[in-house]
Amino acid sequence: MADSLRDILDAAARGVFPPPDGTTTVVPQPCARDAGVLAFTAHSVVFTDEDPRWVRDALDALECDALAATMNARFLTALMERTGRVTDTIDVxxxxxxxxxxxxxxxxxxxxxxxxxxxxxxxxxxxxxxxxxxxxxxxxxxxxxxxxxxxxxxxxxxxxxxxxxxxxxxxxxxxxxxxxxxxxxxxxxxxxxxxxxxxxPVGAEALLRARPGGAGRSGDRS
Structure with a gap:
């Protein structure tokens, strides 16, 4: 079983990061409020209640460097449309x-x-x-x-x-x-x-939040 998002974050705070193997880990949202993407060195983490198969198919469909795929504007847009969420920016x-x-x-x-x-x-x-x-x-x-x-x-x-x-x-x-x-x-x-x-600095983060006035679709299912 994959580590939870909190496990991954706690390890990163100690300087222990996911393996730089070019892959993407998909884990459930920690709560209905928070979904998004973390990018570490040569490893990404997508935290969402969407089907992991959809995430991987959406990433495979991109024509870009695989190491940059999870922070690619096209993937983030697809994830926002899928979940009914919005984001402000990609943060350090x-x-x-x-x-x-x-x-x-x-x-x-x-x-x-x-x-x-x-x-x-x-x-x-x-x-x-x-x-x-x-x-x-x-x-x-x-x-x-x-x-x-x-x-x-x-x-x-x-x-x-x-x-x-x-x-x-x-x-x-x-x-x-x-x-x-x-x-x-x-x-x-x-x-x-x-x-x-x-x-x-430990990585980059795109945090997806519910649209003003309502929860995202993933939040609605909880």
Whole structure:
């Protein structure tokens, strides 16, 4: 029996990755909310409740490099049409181990569901906790397969002062398990902040979410 998505993620956080054999592993969705694709070095993972035979047939039908097939726009479009889901972008997926010590920035825990960053997190994560700093916000919550995910927001007037790096460092110090981050490849400033804070890239992720106002087809079957 194949490992669950959580097993695969836990191993990747430890630096143990699926074999770089050019194949694709298909595993069930961890919950109705989350479906998508992970791409590691020469190995992909598709997490969906769709028939694995459909996934493999759709990949085989592409005329592209097999190592890039699961992140090919044509496959992702077919998967979204099949499941009735949408996606925003393909993200770089990073992970950081828990870190000892006090956060490098003063934080106060808040409860503000109206904050745009918090509102976005509430749609995608469970068990949300939020901290405010002078000029920024730090959000932690459990997302894909229950992994601990971080999101930060830095005010325009507080940028280019190292606050983003301090906030994502603080996330590791507040955590007792690996912390995951999804960052758009074009957001070079954010990528640099996470890497400076000790997070390391582990792969790419296309997260498929239900269309606004309704669940995707896979979610409807649960």
């Amino acid at each position: 997926l990073l992970a950081g181990a828990p870190l000892a010590g006090a956060p490098p920035v003063a934080l106060r825990e808040i409860h503000d569901p109206a904050h745009p960053r918090v509102a976005a997190a509430l749609r995608r994560r469970d068990g949300i906790r939020v901290w405010a700093a002078d000029g920024g916000v730090l959000v932690l919550g459990h997302g894909v397969a229950g992994r601990l995910e971080v999101a930060v927001e830095v005010d325009e007037g507080a940028r280019r002062r190292g606050l983003g790096r301090a906030l994502v460092t603080a996330a590791r110090q507040l955590a007792t398990e690996p912390v995951w981050a999804q960052v758009s490849p074009g957001n070079a400033r954010s990528l640099r902040a996470f890497q400076a804070a000790g997070y390391r």
